[in-house]
Amino acid sequence: MVKHEEKVMTPRPMMNQDTVEYWEKLQETKQLHLQRCQHCKTYSHPPRPTCYKCRSFDMEWVPSSGKGVIHSYVVYHRSVHPGFKTPYEVILVELEEGVRLVSNMVDCEPDEVYIGMPVEVVVDQAFEDVAMPRFKRQNI
């Protein structure tokens, strides 16, 4: 069991040429953007060079509503990294656009999370130069 240490940084998002725009858009606009095919309007996430439906290379970045529901989740009880304090939840959000994002909740305890829970995005400035999309309960 790994002990939690306040000073230990959690891993930074890893980027490459195909995904860097996703992070840059978020940092610059403070709004979640998703990759969409200009031809058939299929959304893709994680980002990639082509539309997997029609194989077009013409992909664009469009703002997301940021709203969705929790499709699945896990709760870490056994710690493997000193930067994360257990128990903590990792959620899989299905956004209105149809794509899914792995993330965390910012406003509830792990045992309050459930499948089908309506959530909306929060842009969390996790690092000085990189913001991360996280989620809160949707006020409905």
Added chain:
Amino acid sequence: MGTVRDKTAIVGIGATEFSQNCGRSELRMALEAILDAVEDAGLKVEDIDGMINYTLDTADQIEIVRSLGIPNLSFFSKVPYGGGASCGTIAHAVAAVESGMANYVVCVRSIRDASGPVTYGDFEPTRVSGDTYMGMYHPYGLLTPVSWVAMFAQRYKHEYGIKDGDLGWISLVNRENANRNPKAIFHNRTLSMEEYMNSPINVEPLRRHDCCLSTDGAVAIIVTSAERAKHLKQRPAYISGVIQGMSTNGEVMTSYAREDITVLHETEAYGKKLFEMADMTPKDIDVAQFYDAFSPLVPMQLEALGFVGKGEGVPYCEGGTRIRLDGELPINTSGGLMSEGYLHGMNLISEGVRQIRGTSTSQVKDAEISLVTGGLGVPSSGLILKRR
């Protein structure tokens, strides 16, 4: 399809002991396992002319060839995607033998997952994820294989109303089999449902006893043609079907973009081809070694391979009656990855062969057809062995 059916066979199986601290290198263990397999087959080291291992192996083929004084290899390859490689190594071997590129191919995996610096079940905090998708998940704390599978399992439990404890039967049956297998790491440790239910939650919804067991060890397997197999020491385990499978829109263990994440798409895809190749259906299988890195993967495989319908995998395993040694589909008769040891799936192939030979410590009476599966949630592979 069908052209390779029963034209090759597994003729040698070898292994080191399975332990939690082997005290020697992965290269050394690979050598020991290969020599054991050569001896088992009644071959000479000089006969080996093909070699396949995992891309994850640190025991390099060039070092193995040098260390054993193997004169020439005319075929060598490595299979990627972790445990998905297991039966894939046999697929490559069959391709090599059937095409005439090699005559005696050794498939080997050597792993120090228990005593190595970082086990597959843990995460090295200083590590920078080289994989783009994982690089998108690690920052949220989704770090380890158990959590990647738990994400599928949580949704699966939700959709089919599976309750806490329902997955325990897989762990229990594995353990019963391991208790009969002196080589299993958990040979001397029984497991009751009460102990299962009291075991700590690792990553919800999975408990410690839903997970496989970090292990040190090596396994080697030798493939040759059916014709050559007839003249060797052991009863051949004929390869009726062997195949790899990679499905669209996947990732390595985190294929969460697919519409239905309660289905093992790779397994479903290769399963159809595998049974077609062997000219069989799930009903023909006498005994199965399902890749059981985590317990929910067993019922999900039963569904993906067509043994049962969608959502019927967990009820099928309930009480353990059907999957025990005397049941309609005995599974993981050596104890599997959860109780014999996590040899990344290669030990499941050895056990599939022992069932065909009639030498398992949990021998299924008159077993003639033996199924083995590769790692799940990754590009995977499957194998059907036959006695004749």
